[in-house]
Amino acid sequence: MVGLIVVVGCAGPPQPRPEAYDPLENMNRSFHVFNTKVDELVMQPVVDAYIDWVHENWRLSISNFFDNLSYPNVIVNTFLQGKFRQGFVDTGRFLINTTLGVGGLFDAASVFGLEEHDEDFGQTLAVWGVGEGPYLTLPFLGPSTMRDLPDLGGSALTNVFTYVGTPVLVAGVAATSPLAVLAFIDKRARADRALRARDELALDSYVFTREAYRQHRTFLIYDGNPPMPELFAEEDLQIFEDLEQEDAVDEHASVRQRKLHEDLPTLEPISTLHRVEETAPVSVKEALFTAPLP
Incomplete structure (x- = not known):
């Protein structure tokens, strides 16, 4: 029994x-x-x-x-x-x-x-x-x-x-x-x-x-612990998965952008920048925005 x-x-x-x-x-x-x-x-x-x-x-x-x-x-x-x-x-x-x-x-x-x-x-x-x-x-x-x-x-x-x-x-x-x-x-x-x-x-x-x-x-x-209800249909869950993947791509791009800024040289005062522009083969603007991505 x-x-x-x-x-x-x-x-x-x-x-x-x-x-x-x-x-x-x-x-x-x-x-x-x-x-x-x-x-x-x-x-x-x-x-x-x-x-x-x-x-x-x-x-x-x-x-x-x-x-x-x-x-x-x-x-x-x-x-x-x-x-x-x-x-x-x-x-x-x-x-x-x-x-x-x-x-x-x-x-x-x-x-x-x-x-x-x-x-x-x-x-x-x-x-x-x-x-x-x-x-x-x-x-x-x-x-x-x-x-x-x-x-x-x-x-x-x-x-x-x-x-x-x-x-x-x-x-x-x-x-x-x-x-x-x-x-x-x-x-x-x-x-x-x-x-x-x-x-x-x-x-x-x-x-x-x-x-x-x-x-x-x-x-x-359930002794005070009932299961969570199924709030979303299967196709809705697929949409959430796609959104999570997009967020992951955006996060990766954000990391690449932060790394780019970390690798850039510290900018000097404007007067110094003018002197750099006169002597450097490329402009500061070109140096900042044409550097290859890491």
């Missing part, structure tokens, strides 16, 4: 598409408008109250708590991607935060230098070579792709609260009902600044959301 994971993990993610594959754009836009309206009428007032009334330190602890509950999903997918060393680090992080961090309320693992990672089954499929697939906008849940869709089930299966009480799936977080609501509010509160910036700056909020989501996913899949 370990050997299979290593072999599949070596496949590597496919080259990201420069443009979104969005064959369901009309339906996606309808869901985007629906989600935006629900957020405006329901979630935004709740999140505003949450941010105003709950102290920042408490909000941070709540975020830490839910991150720790869902961290087994990170551990499982880290191993599935063949990142074994990182997987053991993530396992240690989860154990330390669950114990010393009082159930994850405090990020004690960072004190020991155990870095937090963000892995999920969508990223695992990408590492295994699965393509992005069509872009999707899900009701209530927002942007996704066909490749990321299975992670909704995967994150529920690996979440601790799936096995405690009556599980309710909300935004990919399985928990008992009250905590599911709090988890949903916490997620929305974390995205509040980004959503406000989008609403203020974006000419087309749908396209902005789609491209921001795709760029973020590419960033995660």
Whole structure:
């Protein structure tokens, strides 16, 4: 099994598409408008109250708590991607935060230098070579792709609260009902600044959301080092090569010209030049501009 994971993990993610594959754009836009309206009428007032009334330190602890509950999903997918060393680090992080961090309320693992990672089954499929697939906008849940869709089930299966009480799936977080609501509010509160910036700056909020989501996913899949996009066609690259050759020729000519000036004698004052003109077989002007190139 370990050997299979290593072999599949070596496949590597496919080259990201420069443009979104969005064959369901009309339906996606309808869901985007629906989600935006629900957020405006329901979630935004709740999140505003949450941010105003709950102290920042408490909000941070709540975020830490839910991150720790869902961290087994990170551990499982880290191993599935063949990142074994990182997987053991993530396992240690989860154990330390669950114990010393009082159930994850405090990020004690960072004190020991155990870095937090963000892995999920969508990223695992990408590492295994699965393509992005069509872009999707899900009701209530927002942007996704066909490749990321299975992670909704995967994150529920690996979440601790799936096995405690009556599980309710909300935004990919399985928990008992009250905590599911709090988890949903916490997620929305974390995205509040980004959503406000989008609403203020974006000419087309749908396209902005789609491209921001795709760029973020590419960033995660490549662990913060995505490949540079192919910005130029092959014929454009040939033009650049020709220009570089011309620059090289110009540089060679410039070097020859500088060498010519270095080999010339230092000019004397005008009075001296007149004396040289009277005695020399050729004029100074001829001496300067008829000398052979080195």
